[in-house]
Amino acid sequence: MTSPQSDEPAAKPVIVSVDDDPAVSRAVVRDIRRRYGQHYRVVRAEAAEQALDALREMALRGQQVAVLIADYRMPGMDGIAYLEQAMDLFPHARRVLLTAYADTNAAIDAINVVDLDHYLLKPWDPPEEKLYPVLDTLLEAWQLADRRPVEETKVVGHRWSAASARVRDFLARNQLPYRWYLADEPEGARLLAAADADPDHCPVVITAGGTTLIEPSDAELAGEVGLHTTPAENFYDLIVIGGGPAGLGAAVYGASEGLRTVLVERTATGGQAGQSSRIENYLGFPDGVSGSQLADRARRQATKFGAELITTREAVELAVNGSARTVRFADGGQIDGHAVILATGVNYRRHPAPGIDDFTGRGVHYGAALSEAAHCVDDDVYVVGGANSAGQAAVYLARQARSVTILVRAKSLDESMSHYLIEQIRQIPNITVRTCVEVVGAIGDDHLRQIVVRDRVGGDEETIDTQWLFLFIGAAPSTDWLDGVVFRDEHGFVLAGPDLLVDGTPPAGWQLSRLPHHLETSVPGVFVAGDVRADSAKRVASAVGEGAMAVMLVHRYLARP
Template identity: 70%
Template sequence: MAEVADSARTVILTVDDDPGVSRAVARDLRRRYGATYRIVRAESGASALEALRELKLRGDLVAVILADYRMPQMNGIEFLEQALSVYPGARRVLLTAYADTNAAIDAINVVDLDHYLLKPWDPPEEKLYPVLDDLLAAWRANDYRPVPTTKVVGHRWSARSSNLREFLARNQVPYRWYSSDEPEGRRLLEAAGADGQRLPLVITPEGAVLIEPEASDLAAHVGLATTPAADFYDLVVIGGGPAGLGSAVYGASEGLRTVLVERSATGGQAGQSSRIENYLGFPDGVSGAQLTERARRQAGRFGAEILTTREVTGLEANGAARVVRFSDGSTVAAHSVILATGVTYRQLQAPGCDDLTGCGVYYGSALTEASSCQGQDVYIVGGANSAGQAAMYLARSAKSVTLLVRGASLTASMSYYLIQQIEETPNITVRTRTVVEAAHGDGHLEQLTLRDVEGGATELVDAQWMFVFIGAAPLTEWLDGTVLRDERGFILAGPDLTPDGRPPADWELDRPPYHLETNVPGVFVAGDARAESAKRVASAVGEGAMAVMLVHRYLEQS
């Protein structure tokens, strides 16, 4: 096995099957370049390739490879040919005896050899160092910089690949995407020892290889917290959208031991918005991702814990404690709970859409997939603000964007400022009274059948990209039997619990429920999950702050 140190410096690799020569070469290299480059030594082509693959997985750079020509099993030319597929940018040097000069000249064409050196090269100051100085200068000029980020290899039309990319992007985890049918993607698959049949493949900055990882496993490997640090808190916030983040910021800043639990990524639907232009204090607008990241950092600065990939499946009152149960059977308890579970995009009930989800049909993924839509014709289903914001964002690079709206106009559901912007954007077309009848494609979206809701006429159009924003449903099924909800699943609280002025039948306290308090004392709701909420970012943040104020009032009287 080659000697691979822990240093992150750029590598010069040398391979020679003669241990004495190998040590001598490494000694000469370290004397001149050891302060700025890491010298890796191997004694066979196989072990050198193993070292290169390990370096590749860790995201390290290899500037120069020196290989002896006369090695058993795999000679220097054969080794450099394979090394070329792992590090195509590395400069390649063949070490030869005088009798092997013709082989070295032939290797210039076989492996695009940069130089060959005759052994011995004493003194190195005259015969070795000048050559390597020139090669290193040429390598630096090509700007082969390291990418110390998570790498993802997947297929363009893969639902799992799309979901994984969206998970990383929404959790603000830097990553580089490589298609499995492109050269660098194939190099990474080979370096990881993967056959490419099971995708996506993830390589962490530390070089760990994950094949088809579950969200919880991926989160643990990229530095996202998934386990609570304590068993009991003052406040558990369930949901990481604007309402949940607002609750976490105000709860932690006011001295409550606070933990926020999110099943996927903080930000909720707002976090996927390309630009929010009507949020107070941002006259030029702000992207949902920017607003989410600022709120998350703010909550963390005040001491709130933020857990991701934790699915909450139950809530129960156990004396003064409110116990939250996770899908893995573990629990966390607190004096109080704020339900900020938000909503999820409704699924388009048209034949073919389920099979093509993540393969051309997307729900709220405009930001993640936008780069792939450059120069393409894009369809967006929906007529509210989310659809309008996605249309404006995608129109920057797409050839055309077509908004498909069931209603007669956008005025009933979209903000006026967005309608004006859409009307002024030449490559956006609005088709009203139009619905998607069916989606067609073999492995990925290829066509859509559109229907006029008035006349019933249908039209078949070519389409590779469709983004769907057709309303939202609350994520509250897990509260069945514990917290009262309306017929659509939205959580009832405060005055909505007491329409006749009397508290619910199972209410235990002398006072009526507080404004955002559910039928379970100490359990509050904020944001879109609440019945009759405003469904706006500003109101959600405000309700999150207000819920914390009511938590304080509850704790003072408990």
């Protein structure tokens, strides 16, 4: 594989072209340099991965990329998949797909998948008629766009610090750029000295504005890095609690239909789905979409329609005050509204094995913890769980790790994982699936060193060397704060609609003449959507659909309480 080729000064904005056909690749770059070489640096690559490596280097150096041009048919990674990954690095760059006539349908699909700006049919001769007018328009749009470089937050901490892992995960899940420095390495030590910070009190966060935070809480961090943490009003038409797919769906539909809508999220929008490396069975994304991309698009869509998004506020109480519904927060604040949608999702269940809690954040991670994936290079990684979230994490981690082993209590993955994902795992050589096993212990010093695995059939135990354990062991709703107000099942999931009825009779305390609406809880005007609802489908698509449906029912409630 050749290196990306460029002979232009690095200070210019960049146009990147990738095509696996050397002749086509050279022709594209020749024509682009002839017209734009004076003002733009032109980079040529002959493979998608090669181009992505070059883009990552440009991102690290703070360079600006104006246009991404990719051939559709490339081995290993096609042009759509490449552009989708590239847009995570340079979201403001304009995107062009080169296609043959037979691939025009794929190009049209790419408009939805990667927000494609244009597709060009090959050959594009003469460029004066078919290439330059397109690039002129795209470059003009890029120049007019707000593309000011985002200054990075600096995080200094210790490699196996749970607090440092929490800060990195918080920033990553909120899609806030940061640079990580080890406290015991020269640059990290220099930053600590400049901030007059003690290495024993890490993590230390230095914001882009120069503010130093010592061991910050999520709320302190959010307030300094530009996240909204305080509602602008005291009263809303609709309060959405939880920022996963269901909550984001409700916020989009609520705000777009004219309701004064606020979404309150405890940590980061996206929920568990937002931590997924790749969701491939979501309607409209045939090549898959990362959870962070989906969450970011939904977040931007909600704010475009006027929804308020509030982070790092934890709801701890729900109360009925006449026609108003009151949500109180852990910090003592509160907001009121006509209606509430509960979309708090679920958390991964805590693993009961001895030692697990001791190494959480220090080699043991609940969920994907994608911020840690880059540190797993050439290591042996273990993933516990048999559902889609575990499979998606294994596929993602396998790109960096030497090996990934999925540990499953059941006899096979077929019981809980989608068929497409099982087939995908079978085709990845460094992923192994071990069935009928469970983790019964974790051993280490300052971080995880070994796990103990038991065969559930024979009872034999095995001690395995590893520094990485990712846990996906089932769902537990965080609904204790609703105790005594909203009816829940024996597992804590919220009951709604028909599930509240006993022999067709509404629940005790229901004072309205009508029956509860389909997603309405035992409290009129309080609705539930997504994974936190009893007997929900536990899928992204159904959660988004329920969020939208809940808004429709809110309108019905507001019209006739």
